[in-house]
């Protein structure tokens with residue numbers, strides 16, 4: 001089944017009881033049993049719920065995998081994946097990650113005796129040097145949030161495998177429509193399905209996806225034991241989102257390209273991060289492992305002034321000033337004071353995340369209007 005067909009049909013059967021074409025919202029906490037421990041596959045909704053099952057099957061199919069465990073947020077999924085490890089284990093992670101991912105690693109899991117190193121993963125020798133005898137997981141985002149660097153999944157997964165470490169890819173920015181990390185050798189994919197998968201800024205949801213029987217069994221165990229599960233209505237909303245993922249992503253990619261080109265040619269703009277540009281340092285890797293360059297763009301101003309950067313975010317008429325990304329509507333934000341404020345400033349600067357960086361989530365509105373909006377705001381600073 002091709003992607004667009006799977007997006008609409010995978011995991012979704014007409015309702016057995018009524019024939020309803022849409023998966024019902026099974027808004028129930030428990031299920032009646034005919035005898036103790038005899039039931040129709042579901043006993044309690046923390047352990048399983050049919051609406052959640054439909055979403056999990058759908059997301060697994062889109063990533064080309066057998067298994068998906070859905071969580072109540074992207075952070076819930078990340079939390080569950082890290083719980084595959086034990087005290088003393090080391091995680092080698094990219095140095096350009098969503099601020100919340102850095103925060104849970106350092107502020108939560110270091111307390112439990114896990115250790116983390118954050119490195120520039122674009123260079124093979126860095127990754128090889130970063131592996132320690134107790135490295136059990138290699139963690140990457142690609143494209144990265146918010147600098148849109150690209151990490152070579154196949155290269156990292158090979159190094160991870162040789163070291164006996166699991167390779168995890170946060171595929172939130174690319175989505176399975178543009179990039180399938182498991183087919184490139186990764187062991188686990190995580191998503192903030194809050195973003196492109198849901199696609200309408202109306203749900204917080206996460207997923208961890210794998211093709212490995214043993215990892216899946218452990219993830220389902222953690223899912224039901226820790227209990228960060230999404231409610232049935234949220235699963236329904238995410239399922240409704242996946243049905244149009246392929247169509248939305250095409251427009252996100254088209255619009256982001258136009259916006260990035262406009263910004264790159266603007267006299268007040270210093271540097272534009274967009275993996276679709278030939279001069280992007282990781283363009284060749286992006287072209288190799290992605291089928292499009294995504295809907296995210298970040299940039300700095302020539303006027304290296306944090307106040308000007310912040311002011312710009314308030315002057316937009318269509319782009320909304322808000323955290324998050326991946327919805328149909330365009331968003332603008334200032335990572336240093338918003339999504340990445342949990343990173344100490346020196347850590348941010350070391351990884352190249354400047355105080356003046358502005359991030360755009362380019363929506364699927366008319367690109368001319370988006371460009372006009374950026375133009376009028378840039379004129380005012």
Ligand code: P1T
Nearest residue numbers: 073074075098172192194205323324339
């Ligand atoms: O917000 P939540 O669904 O818990 O997902 C966390 C998360 C995980 N991974 C990546 C790459 C992310 O970007 C996020 C959340 N990011 C934002 C809210 C943001 O504005 O960048």
